[in-house]
Amino acid sequence: MLRILHASDLHLTSGPDREYGLEVLRELVCLANSRQADFLLLCGDLFDSFKDLKENSLLNSVRQEVQLLRAGCRALYIPGNHEDIGRGPKDRLSSFDLGRLELMTDAAAACGGKTLETPEAEFICVPHSSDYSGYRKWQLPPKAPGRARLLLMHGTSSAVYRGPDQEEQQAGVIPDSLFAWLEADYAALGHVHSARETLIGGTLAVYCGSARVWRKWEDGPRKAVFFETEGGKIGARQDLFIKAAGEYRYFTLPVNPDSSILPTAMRELLEKCPAPYRDYIVVRFSGLVEDANALAGLKSVVEGVLRAKNPRRLELLSDQVEIFGGLADNALAKQFLEKLDSRRPAEDSPEMPRWVAARQQGLAALAGDLE
Amino acid sequence: MIKKISLDNYGKFRNERFDFGAFTMVYGPNEAGKTTLFDALFEAACAAAPKRGQVWARLASRYGEDRKARASGAVPAFGDAVEFLELFAIRAGQISVDAEKGGSWAEAAKNSLYRHGYNPAEIAGKLEKRASVSNATRHQKNLNRLNSDLAETREKAALLRSQETAIAAAKTGLAASEADIAALENKKSVLAAELAAAGGRLDDYKKIRALHQGLRDRDLVAGAIQAEKKLAEVSGCNAEALKEYDLLADKIAAAERGVAEISGTINATLDTIGKLDGEKASLLESQRVARRIADAAQRLLPELEKITRPGQAAGPEPRPPAGLRYGIWGFGAAGAALGLYMAKNGPLGYVLAAFFAAAAVALDRYLFRAADLPAGLAAGPASLAAVYDQWVNLGFARVDIERDTPAGVMEAALNLKAMARSWDIAVENNRKDGLAARAALKELNDKSITLAEDKDACAAAARKWLAGAGCPDRDGYLSRANLRQSLAGETARNSARIKELLELEKCSGPASLITLLDSRVKELEGAGVRVRPDYERDMATQENRVIALSAERAELEEELGRRKIERENLSVTFNKDLARVPETLNALCRREYDLEQEIAADALARSGAELAAGVYREIEADSSRKFEGLAREVGILLARVLPLSDLHIGSLSLESVALKDAGGAMRALDDLSSGTRDCFMLAARLTLAAAARGAEPGLMLLDDPFPALDAPRRAAALTMLRHFQRETGWQLIIFTKDKTLLAEVEGDPQVTICQLV
Secondary structure: OEEEEEEOOOOEOOOOOHHHHHHHHHHHHHHHHHOOOOEEEEEOOOEOOHHHHHOHHHHHHHHHHHHOOOOOOEEEEEOOHHHHOOOOOOOOHHHOOOOOEEEOOOOOOOOOOEEEEOOOEEEEEOOOOOEOHHHHHOOOOOOOOOOEEEEEEEOEOOOOOOOOOOOOOOOOEOOOHHHHHHOOOEEEEEOOOOOEEEEEOOEEEEEOOOOOOOOOOOEOOOEEEEEEEEOOEEOOOEEEEOHHHOOEEEEEEEEOOOOOEOHHHHHHHHHHOOOHHHOEEEEEEEEEEOOHHHHHHHHHHHHHHHHOOOOOEEEEEEEEEEEOOOOOOOHHHHHHHHHHHOOOOOOOOOOHHHHHHHHHHHHHHHHOOOO | OEEEEEEEEEOOEEEEEEEOOOEEEEEOOOOOOHHHHHHHHHHHHOOOOOEOOOHHHHHHHHHOOOOEEEEEEOOOOOOEHHHHHHHHEEEOOEOOOOOOOOOOHHHHHHHHHHHOOOOHHHHHHHHHHHHOOOOOOHHHHHHHHHHHHHHHHHHHHHHHHHHHHHHHHHHHHHHHHHHHHHHHHHHHHHHHHHHHHHHHHHHHHHHHHHHHHHHHHHHHHHHHHHHHHHHHHOOOOOOOOHHHHHHHHHHHHHHHHHHHHHHHHHHHHHHHHHHHHHHHHHHHHHHHHHHHHHHHHHHHHHHHHHHHOOOOOOOOOOOOOHHHHHHHHHHHHHHHHHHHHHOOOOOHHHHHHHHHHHHHHHHHHHHHHHHHOOOEEOOOHHHHHHHHHHHHHOOOOHHHOOOOOHHHHHHHHHHHHHHHHHHHHHHHHHHHHHHHHHHHHHHHHHHHHHHHHHHHHHHHHHHHHHHHHOOOOHHHHHHHHHHHHHHHHHHHHHHHHHHHHHHHHOOOOHHHHHHHHHHHHHHHHHOOOOOOOOHHHHHHHHHHHHHHHHHHHHHHHHHHHHHHHHHHHHHHHHHHHHOOHHHHHHHHHHHHHHHHHHHHHHHHHHHHHHHHHHHHHHHHHHHHHHHHHHHHHHHHHHHHHOOOOOOEEOOOOHHHEEEEOOOOOEEEHHHOOHHHHHHHHHHHHHHHHHHHHOOOOOEEEEEOOOOOOOHHHHHHHHHHHHHHHHHHOOEEEEEEOOHHHHHHHOOOOOEEEEEOO
């Protein structure tokens, strides 16, 4: 039996998020140790860029963190598209001392990675490539019966995820038929930051999601996927949440025409961020307001309140606020908002988006510029 | 309440001041400045209004930019100039609400009162249109297009997915092809290794062959050099010259043969002589016996003659002449001589000689022996016995002469007597034969000696010849001649190869060539190459193996090439058709996602619009309800001034107001007299204004409001206004040019009168 922890996209950086990333890595190592994991799979984008990798003190810290892995646990690492950023033609990952991190291939290598065979599982580790179409020519050993085949890849699989690329950098597209072709039992995938899984033929393709919050819209708790293999079968998965990663939290704050906000909405917002010091908070104001200056004032007030909670990152967006002069005194607008506010659903209610849309649409219709 | 207004450079007023009360009547004839004062009050009331519309522009054009109107007192403020004109100002002949926007006055009033210048129903309509699923709407058209795009995208994606599935399905074929190729490659590498090994062994054999060749060539060249030397030595010997010798040898042989033949004849002659000598003794013995017998028979003869025929003496038998006998002997001798002579040329001569000698002896014997026998004795029967006895007494056997008759005995005795004679002849013949034979023998011996001398001469010549050629014997010469011939042949045979070698190795001569070949051989031997007796067989085997392996490899490569092309074709098909599938599929999935998002956003917007429309509809319903409440208030107000019965006001619209006329008939407002209608409108306007202003202090400007009213109705209207003023506390300012109206309020302390001149 093998115990495996699948994680991805830590985007460790030497920038402002340096400590945050290292804390996430530390918790990941702790999770692997607490579960007595035999393998920790790091499926690409461990570093945010090649430049970060070259940064000595960061690499030292990473080595130190990984050194804390229990003796029986191996950390298999494949490079992702981010390890290619800023990588010179002669730069090679293999020239760095990664400590207990086992680089399963070099980012400079051509398609087709390293294969690791153990009595119970075989790991096909594929480095990131912008083109995976040559997979039919990969030289792989025949699959041994009774042994689980695990595929480590970094890229976009439209069979699993078809939304917009959450990263700015495009990664290689993994063909749907690749999984069946390689006869993988479990595809440990990296690159897509929102966790999801799909059964493609006989392959369970799993994006465990980014282990940290790297960009906006990466909502939900960050996690790593833990599972066991027994006799070539993949056991039940268990999501291990990474507390150190915090969360991405997004709020819509409806603004009244006079640039005031509903006290309930603000209260709710504050209740949702009890300890936001690791969180990435984005507040989007929405509505029509009379006066841009008043809106700016509102923003600074809200920012002040939220900053006091010391979140990891805070962004206030007002792109959905329209300025419409005269609206504040408009009795009908007041009447409309009064009536609509009386129907405001809870912040996390599924009706909330509809309510926000009705507010926007109603005011826009009043202002005469209904879309 | 506006207590005072100062006008500076305002229309006709340069610097005027007017005072107002709660109920003020401004009187003045035409062109006295009533309208100017009206506008000044309006401007003062709406000075702070954010919404002024076109009204302000009209004031500016009418009175100029430098006009000044300063109001004092608690000036009520109005936010909307247009609304003020619609709700709080009544112009002469315009008692009905002036719906600037083209709606009915009631609708305009409703808008002003409860919708604040907007039409919730209209907004709800717009929102409902936004939420509508009718294909006529722009949004729905867009949505339909999005949905159609989405369906198309999904269809394309499904097609691509099926292609992807086809790849997975085709994997087996390609994998088999790959496996075949790998197996063939493996086989090829094994074969290549085998071929390399075989080639290596073949090279070893080639080295051995080179060694052999080198050795052979070296030996060849060395042999050639040696042969050349030998050839020089034996160059004088040749088979042609040997004929000379052979002639001598022939002569020797002929002489030897002649000697042999003669020797044979000599032997035969010696034999004959020996035989004759042997016979001679026997003949002499027989002659002696015969003579004894003949003597004895002679003794008997007289007796016998007596017995047989006295007187008749028995004479001897007739005999062949003696000359014949000599002739036979001569003939035999002559023949033998001839034979001996012939014997020089061959052995037949000896045979002939022997034959003639034997024939002469035999013939002599045959013809002359009987005559030699002694004659028999004859005796008469009477005395036969005596004869017999006498015979026996003589020492002979009775039987020799015993016959039946005395004649017979006589004959026998005669015969016996004659027999001695024949023995004599025989002895004589024998003597003669012996002599003849001895003569022949001598002759033969002479001849033999001659021949031996000839032979010796020839042998000496032959020896001399051989000595001249330097050979011990003919075989020696012959072998040397043969050696020369074979050397010449060998040299001729080798010269081509040597020439070839000389040219090949670029050597000036055999000596340098042999040095070169020698060094090469040594080099090869130094490299461990050793001579192997069976290398050619092994090398041929190896060559065959290399050829077989090469053929096998070629076949394998052909097969491999074919398989690779097959695989390449398969891959090309895959790649050509499907290389971009993942990206395309991904792009389609993104597009699908984007479309879904867009459709979802549209659905959300539609749903939001629906919700908002509901809210506006609710607002609309609220305002309508409120507006209907106003209708009742208008009725109460109107009832105070008009003695009307059965007033029926359904809602505040002209169409729904009906009154019972003086004749008792129910008539719609439009069908009533203008005075009645004006009263209704005044009541409605006051009610609406009060409702619009709410609790705030109000101001109403009435510019010549009752032009169509008769005196009683005018008084009633005035009463209604004063009631209204008292009840609401509003400031009412009435502008009129009607003196009778002024007269009605003159003296009333609660009415402020302002007269314009």
